[in-house]
Amino acid sequence: MEQELSGTIGIVVVAAGRGERAGTSAEGPKQYRRIGGKAVIWHTLKAFLDWPGSGPTVVVVHPDDHELLQAAIADLPQKQKLIAVNGGATRQASVLNGLRALRGHPIDHVMIQDGVRPFVDRGLLERIAAALTGGQSAILPAIPVADTIKRADAAGIVAATVSRKDLFAAQTPQSFHYETILAAHERAASELEADFTDDASIAEWAGIPVHLIEGSIDNVKLTVQRDITMADEKLRGGTLPDVRTGNGYDVHQLEAGDGVTLCGIFIPHDQKLKGHSDADVALHALTDALLATCGAGDIGDHFPPSDMRWKGAESRIFLEHAAKVVRAAGGTIMNADISLIAEAPKIGPHRQAMREKISEILGISLDRCSVKATTNETIGFVGRREGIAAIATATVVYQGAV
Template identity: 50%
Template sequence: MPAQTVATVIVAAGRGLRAGGGVPKQWRDLAGRPVLARTLDAFAGLGPVCLVLHPDDIGRAPEIEARAEMIVPGGADRAASVRAGLEALAATSPGKVLIHDAARPLVMAETIEAVIAALDHHPAAAPGLAITDALWRVADGHVGGTVPREGLVRAQTPQGFRFDSILAAHRRYEGPSAADDVAVAQAAGLDVALVPGHEDNMKITGPGDFARAARILGTDMDVRTGNGFDVHAFGPGDHVWLCGVKVEHGQGLVGHSDADVGMHALTDAIYGAMAHGDIGQHFPPSDPEWKGARSEVFLAHAADLARVEGFAVTHCDVTLICERPKIGPHAQAMREELARIMQIEPARVSVKATTSERLGFTGREEGIAAIATATLVKS
């Protein structure tokens, strides 16, 4: 079958709160990027992707969802969610379909390719790993006996199927809640071929799994650091924009845009980390389109560009240098606003201030300066 007939259903509709963090595990950060973004990366370019999300999560991260051709709401359990994805793909009728758990973001290309290749000769295929540890049966906290491990494997995803066969199997399935799609296929009498799995294709379930996954990713990471500096003079006005927050003040800041000196410095730091110049190159001050523009436009562009190139903004630090206005009362709001614009967690954003001890132009209250540092990671 030609490669273009391969479609993928990525199941990300679960709540996954056992992993901690207060949000479903597929939305949590893993080494600078959401788990779900990493999972989508693994299937990029194979064919259409149908992403199955919890109804409450649709629209949560448009830049991630945009990477799937279809978004559908999940059902009451995994099987219902998978069926929803398969039904959405039915109109395109792909020859093969891969069904993968969003919580397995480290699946390797070799595993995916092995599953696809096996479908040339079998109606279904799935990766598995031989069990090498002893297996015990436990009762009341005590070992009650040993279970033979011969012939047992640990199941992984993606599980692959000829599309028409697995769709028909899901439509007919009336048994107990299925652990996976292989169970649905076997109930329909489909032969399932086994292909080699991989130890790194782990399923994130508990809090410790994030640390293990980060260690695996840490073997191949591209870490960049960029710096930014900006200055704006005071002029007429009754407020200033600083790090996206309107702060009442006896003067305004003069600039072609809204003169948000903190956001400008941070934007340049992100561009610098990627070696993509500065704001002036992307938004020339000679262009009247940007006259009075909100600096949010610039920062969002830099953060989006980083994501497109596979980088995550893992941390940024902004220091505002001025005598007045006082920054402390507004620092938390500034952190949250910068985080919102960059679509990262506020815990990854620092905003602080210092004075120049009445020295220089900031000491004379002629303007405000800002310096920023941004760390980007690609893995």
């Protein structure tokens, strides 16, 4: 049964972070990565907008990300209830900006939610509402720590096993009496240089009793790329995935020079690759492979060599564009594999750096990026060191069933 509060509950969704641990992606920070065909932030906001207990909802966004937010929520029901404000230099500053944006609204309480917790459920929100109705000023959803906890020394040696009897993993939305937490945030901002990583910590510092309630095991925070992939798999569950494989091939002529760029890595060499851009055959082939998975033509359709804008351009621009095209079509990039065919230079010493570069550009984990190399046994134009060729294969899962 839904709880009746003496006033409306304001919502602050914090989505101003850059999410470095999730890696880079053409889609932007992790709150804008797609899971189940929609941005992570779309799912988080929808959970609150669909809940009858929510009032004015503030989403705190990085100053550079307003266009990303608008694109992410373009089809979000009730988006007119949202108030977008700029975040600050820290999470603490961002939350304070969000709390200040609720001034003047008829609210008694506020829920503060991480933008990358898309699986918050109504049952948790109702438990929090019940606790707020009971007169508590600060509510922290949490789950007991299940894993054995170890303390290590500076050398990485286990120093002790820590009892988990009274340990809990904190979640959000952390919820408070609005005026109480706003005052605590304002005081912390003016009196302290330290940065608090959650709002319950500020309440504790201010002497406000924080009461635990049962959290939700599904209310996970998406932190690294694997979390995002698993969230996507969860939302797509129950249907047979639409898995597509694309192939790409490219070759460039070699001429006298000081080095070649392959997979975004420059390798000193007594030759260079001839081309309109940086002539990175590997990334060109992978670009074509990705575009093939959604019938989007080839690299020449998107970046014609007659266009002087691309003269000498880094090929990562082409690959980032292809990844964006794939994701706009509802695709999730699962794997990228490149085979280089060259007599020289040696690829082996640079393979790891190449894999890391592809992982960075595509925003997928390193284990999903493969680079291999072989010679042509001195046969043909490759064998005569007249050119280098590349073959690429990309695997992409698209929304829907087959």
